[in-house]
Amino acid sequence: MRPKFLLALWAGKLAMALSRRLGRGGSSLPGRIARRIEPRVLDELARGPHMGSLAISGTNGKTTTAKLVAGIAARAGRRVIHNRAGANMIDGVTAAFLEDATWSARPRGEVAVLEVDEASVPGVFAAIRPRVALVTNFFRDQLDRYGELNHTVGLVRQGLERLAAGGRAVLCADDPLCAGLAKGLAPGVQVPVAAGTAAAGIAAAAEPGGPASDTLFYGLEDPTAGGAAAHAADARRCVRCGHPYEYEHVYYAHLGQYRCPACGHRRPRPQVYAENLRDADLTGTTFDLVTPAGVRTCRVQAPGLYNVYNAVGAAAAAYALGVDLDVIAAGLSETSAAFGRMERLKAEGREVLVALVKNPAGYNQVLRTVLGVEGPKNLLLLLNDLAADGTDVSWIWDVDFEVLAARDGELNLVICSGRRAEDLAVRMKYAGVSPARIVVEADPSRALEQGLRFTRPGEVLYVLPTYTAMLELRTVLQQRGYLRGAWDI
Amino acid sequence: MRAEIRILSLYPEILNIYGDRGNLITLVQRARWHGLEPVVTEASIGDPVDFRRYDLVAIGGGQDREQKLIAADFKDEKGPSLAEAVREGVAVLAVCGAYQLMGKYYRTAQGEEIPGLGIFDAWTEAGSRRMIGDVVVETDLLGGTRTLVGFENHSGRTFLGPSARPLGRVLRGHGNNGEDGHEGIVHRSAVGTYLHGSLLPKNPHLADWLLQRALDYRYGGSVRLGRLDDEFEERAHAAMVRRLLG
Numbered sequence: 001m002r003p004k005f006l007l008a009l010w011a012g013k014l015a016m017a018l019s020r021r022l023g024r025g026g027s028s029l030p031g032r033i034a035r036r037i038e039p040r041v042l043d044e045l046a047r048g049p050h051m052g053s054l055a056i057s058g059t060n061g062k063t064t065t066a067k068l069v070a071g072i073a074a075r076a077g078r079r080v081i082h083n084r085a086g087a088n089m090i091d092g093v094t095a096a097f098l099e100d101a102t103w104s105a106r107p108r109g110e111v112a113v114l115e116v117d118e119a120s121v122p123g124v125f126a127a128i129r130p131r132v133a134l135v136t137n138f139f140r141d142q143l144d145r146y147g148e149l150n151h152t153v154g155l156v157r158q159g160l161e162r163l164a165a166g167g168r169a170v171l172c173a174d175d176p177l178c179a180g181l182a183k184g185l186a187p188g189v190q191v192p193v194a195a196g197t198a199a200a201g202i203a204a205a206a207e208p209g210g211p212a213s214d215t216l217f218y219g220l221e222d223p224t225a226g227g228a229a230a231h232a233a234d235a236r237r238c239v240r241c242g243h244p245y246e247y248e249h250v251y252y253a254h255l256g257q258y259r260c261p262a263c264g265h266r267r268p269r270p271q272v273y274a275e276n277l278r279d280a281d282l283t284g285t286t287f288d289l290v291t292p293a294g295v296r297t298c299r300v301q302a303p304g305l306y307n308v309y310n311a312v313g314a315a316a317a318a319y320a321l322g323v324d325l326d327v328i329a330a331g332l333s334e335t336s337a338a339f340g341r342m343e344r345l346k347a348e349g350r351e352v353l354v355a356l357v358k359n360p361a362g363y364n365q366v367l368r369t370v371l372g373v374e375g376p377k378n379l380l381l382l383l384n385d386l387a388a389d390g391t392d393v394s395w396i397w398d399v400d401f402e403v404l405a406a407r408d409g410e411l412n413l414v415i416c417s418g419r420r421a422e423d424l425a426v427r428m429k430y431a432g433v434s435p436a437r438i439v440v441e442a443d444p445s446r447a448l449e450q451g452l453r454f455t456r457p458g459e460v461l462y463v464l465p466t467y468t469a470m471l472e473l474r475t476v477l478q479q480r481g482y483l484r485g486a487w488d489i
Numbered sequence: 490m491r492a493e494i495r496i497l498s499l500y501p502e503i504l505n506i507y508g509d510r511g512n513l514i515t516l517v518q519r520a521r522w523h524g525l526e527p528v529v530t531e532a533s534i535g536d537p538v539d540f541r542r543y544d545l546v547a548i549g550g551g552q553d554r555e556q557k558l559i560a561a562d563f564k565d566e567k568g569p570s571l572a573e574a575v576r577e578g579v580a581v582l583a584v585c586g587a588y589q590l591m592g593k594y595y596r597t598a599q600g601e602e603i604p605g606l607g608i609f610d611a612w613t614e615a616g617s618r619r620m621i622g623d624v625v626v627e628t629d630l631l632g633g634t635r636t637l638v639g640f641e642n643h644s645g646r647t648f649l650g651p652s653a654r655p656l657g658r659v660l661r662g663h664g665n666n667g668e669d670g671h672e673g674i675v676h677r678s679a680v681g682t683y684l685h686g687s688l689l690p691k692n693p694h695l696a697d698w699l700l701q702r703a704l705d706y707r708y709g710g711s712v713r714l715g716r717l718d719d720e721f722e723e724r725a726h727a728a729m730v731r732r733l734l735g
Contacts (some may be wrong), residue, residue: 140506150554236502242558244502391622392640397511397687422725426690429721430511430518440724 007039009045009105012098025085031037032369039404040149042090045097046128049081052164053128054317057156058136060362061310062115064302065136068314070113071335075145076327081109088117090124100328101175111321118152118198121159130163134170134317136309137178138359139253140395153177157357168320172313173217173270174255180239182215182268218316221290222277226251226305240265243356252368253361271317274306274308282342282353282373289315291330296329301336304361304369342369347482348452351460356470358389359479360398367403370462377411378461379404380451382418382444382469389466393420413454417440417447418469444478491526492712494703498531499544499567499587500551500559507642509549509584511687515696516547523714524582525553529538534562540574544703549586552587552686559601563590568606575608580702581679584688588673588681589613589645607683610631616666618643624684625733626672628632631694636660637672638691638729639684647683656682661733678702693722 012034019029032476034041048055056066063086069084079094083096100109117123125133130268135156140149159168160181172178203379220226236254237244241264250256259266274287279299286299286307299410300311311332318328342355355370357363404411414437416424421442428438441447448463455461477483500511513529520527532538540546553560558720571591575581583591591735592611595603626637637657649655655665656673664672665683673682680699682688683703689696697714702710 150552187594239559390604392507392642392686394508394511394640394686397508397514397690398505422721422728423691425721426725430690432518435721438722447647 002357003040005041005044006105008034008041008447009098010103011037012041012095013101013103016095016099027083027085028089028091030098031087031091034098035091035094040127042094042097042124042127043099045094045107046112048097048101049109049112049279051078051111051321052131053112053114054132054134054321055121055125055128055130055159056113056134056136056158056313056317057116057118057121058134058172059118059152059359060137061134061136061313062308065134065310065314065317066113066115068300068311068332068335069134069317070379070459072314072318072323072328072331073111073113073321075331075334078110079108081112081114083114086115088115090127093345094130103317104316109321116159118156122154122162125159129167132170132320133160133163133167133225134169134313135172135178135181136159137172137175137255137324137361138385139359140398149177153181154431157181160283160328160331165314167215170216170218170316170320172255172309173268174251174257175311176239176245176258176265176267177256179268180215180254180265182217185286216272216316216320218266218272218312219273220251220277220305220308221270221273222287223249225277225308226256233431238263238265241438252365254308257392272312272319277308280372282344282369287311289326289332291315291319291325293325295320296325298329298332300332301334302342303366304342306365307342325448328437341473342366345477345482347461347477349457349489350455351483352463353460354423354463354465354470354473356467356468357464360395360400360424363399366464367400371403371407373460374411376456376459377404377407377469378413378451378455379411379415380415380447380463381421381424382460382463382465382473383416383424384418384466384469384472385420386468393423396424399427401433408434408437410430411437412459413437413439415441415447415451417444418466421447448476449475492704492708493526493528493699494520494545494700494707495543496520496527496529496703497538497540497546498529499538499546499548500533500563501531501549502511502533503555503559503723504549504551504586505556506550506552507585507640508687509547509685512549512582512584512696513547513688515687515689516545516700519693519696519717520700522540522717523697524612525700525704525712534559535566538567538569538570539569540579541577542576543579544707545666545699546571546574546582547582547586548581548583549635550587555623556586556590558602560590564606565606572606572608575677575679578656578678578702578706580699580706582689582699583679584685585643585683588683589647591679591681592647593650595645596634609676611647611674611681612650613645613647616644616646618667619669620646620663622662623729623733624664624672625730626657626658626662626664626684630656630675631698633695636690636726636730637684637695638726638733639686639688641681641683641685643683647674656680678706691722692724693717693726694721 012030037390238260241263246260248257598615655671
């Protein structure tokens with residue numbers, strides 16, 4: 001064992017212990033310290049677990065999918081290394097391995113299940129060499145941070161070239177941007193260069209070739225699910241030639257059964273998919289999981305079509321890792337969604353439903369789920385513009401809030417809160433929500449109080465926060481005793 | 490009979506980044522609240538368009554990929570008609586990528602010059618640094634000195650020619666190029682700008698300026714806009730001015 005590696009490990013573990021003692025989260029700091037001492041510390045740590053690493057990236061669903069896979073692995077009796085707190089850049093991933101390793105650098109975990117931020121994919125994958133890499137979907141998210149979407153796709157593509165020997169890419173067949181990452185498909189639109197913003201992004205995305213690995217596709221096969229294409233669709237044009245896709249069926253946004261009439265690029269047939277979606281309500285959705293190893297009935301313990309995608313993606317990744325189908329089905333059905341992803345709790349005799357919202361596609365899905373429930377709607381929307389939320393809030397104009405106006409009569413009130421409460425209020429007004437129902441209260445604590453006061457007993461208060469607003473809200477809920485124990489984030 | 494206002498949304502499914510759709514929503518809603526009858530037409534690649542038949546044209550921005558998709562169509566098929574319409578006084582809002590394409594040319598990092606429509610006396614050069622963040626601009630366009638608030642995210646640096654009139658002076662942020670303190674351009678009833686956010690919802694005075702110019706084009710000044718209750722919009726505007734200028 002090289003002394004520098006050991007020093008890095010110990011410094012990292014020491015920092016972790018200290019930060020715990022101080023009651024701090026500190027989920028990335030130990031990793032940063034260890035990497036400062038030995039930049040290759042993650043490469044060495046990741047060689048530890050004998051089953052290797054399973055990495056999950058993509059815009060939406062990383063945290064929930066990682067939790068589902070970790071649940072399946074635990075059900076299989078495997079000790080799991082998991083960056084469960086959601087620290088998904090290279091320091092956070094390093095910290096998860098540091099936490100797992102003993103002081104003598106022996107790994108305790110048998111498999112690592114890691115969510116990885118898209119921009120961190122090249123660096124993290126080069127270090128951990130995943131055995132299985134799952135890419136969930138690509139939507140516009142935080143363009144201020146990541147730059148252009150094509151650039152993000154290019155970064156993930158680079159990562160997929162760094163899988164372990166014999167490694168597998170698990171890709172969503174229903175998302176053209178995601179399926180376009182498959183081996184042999186040269187991406188990038190072949191059109192003349194024209195005026196635009198810096199060409200930095202497209203260069204990476206336009207490299208021909210693909211991941212040097214086997215690909216497993218997953219998706220949905222249920223024409224009764226989903227429906228209308230929303231404005232948040234980000235890939236209506238062919239990833240290969242730029243011609244508009246024809247959709248036989250849209251599940252949501254640009255996810256569906258697409259085909260390019262010009263060049264023939266089409267949705268690949270998924271080997272793992274969900275069919276016969278049924279019994280969908282606020283607690284979850286039941287479906288038949290079809291795999292090459294057989295069919296099992298599963299229930300994902302979280303509402304919305306996007307959580308069916310998370311479940312099928314998790315099942316496909318676990319399948320690629322070699323987990324038994326019965327274990328996959330049981331593990332899926334036993335695991336609840338990650339915190340704040342449609343989490344339910346009780347406060348003052350009211351049911352409170354917290355659903356994290358961070359980009360238009362996810363927001364539309366949450367709105368659809370909320371409006372699918374009978375009865376009056378009390379909404380508390382929180383919009384922050386800190387770095388982790390995205391400092392650019394223009395994306396709220398791509399959310400189809402107009403669906404709320406269409407049901408204006410069912411709305412009791414819409415409280416707009418967070419650092420950009422005023423922007424939300426304007427968005428509500430232009431969506432067609434009656435101004436009389438719109439309340440602006442920037443302070444999240446007072447906004448929650450108001451929401452609970454106006455929500456009648458037996459009704460639900462739907463709370464839709466962006467990421468940092470969700471963390472603030474969690475503190476408020478804990479202080480008031482509505483939350484017992486640590487939330488699982 | 491209610492006065493009609495004909496709005497053209499150009500390449501809506503391709504050039505819609507940073508909530509450009511919000512500008513269209515704002516124009517349509519405000520037109521309705523003003524008692525007008527907005528008629529929205531969408532046009533995309535391959536659709537022949539006579540821009541003089543519309544009163545107001547809204548064009549957004551896109552990533553490099555999207556800009557490349559529309560470039561040939563915009564320049565060769567639509568460009569001449571759009572230039573003529575601007576000369577005749579049709580109102581235009583061109584944000585970010587569309588703003589750049591309506592200038593004389595775009596010079597890439599490699600020094601190649603890609604011609605634009607030449608409607609605006611402006612040109613753009615590729616920059617190495619992205620200019621990202623909240624912006625406050627001061628403008629005399631809207632009667633007295635008023636502020637505009639928005640968010641910018643661009644690496645192209647746009648410079649104005651001697652005959653060009655900037656939309657405003659940058660009080661906070663980078664603006665056209667981060668050097669000369671200018672943001673955007675106004676040429677007749679056409680506005681080019683890097684501000685999104687979306688731009689019009691929090692700047693209802695600019696939205697109404699565009700609507701009024703559109704009505705002037707159509708009805709020659711016989712239809713005047715009244716005032717709306719903009720309490721929410723003004724609060725959102727003021728919140729950003731307060732935060733950025735203190």
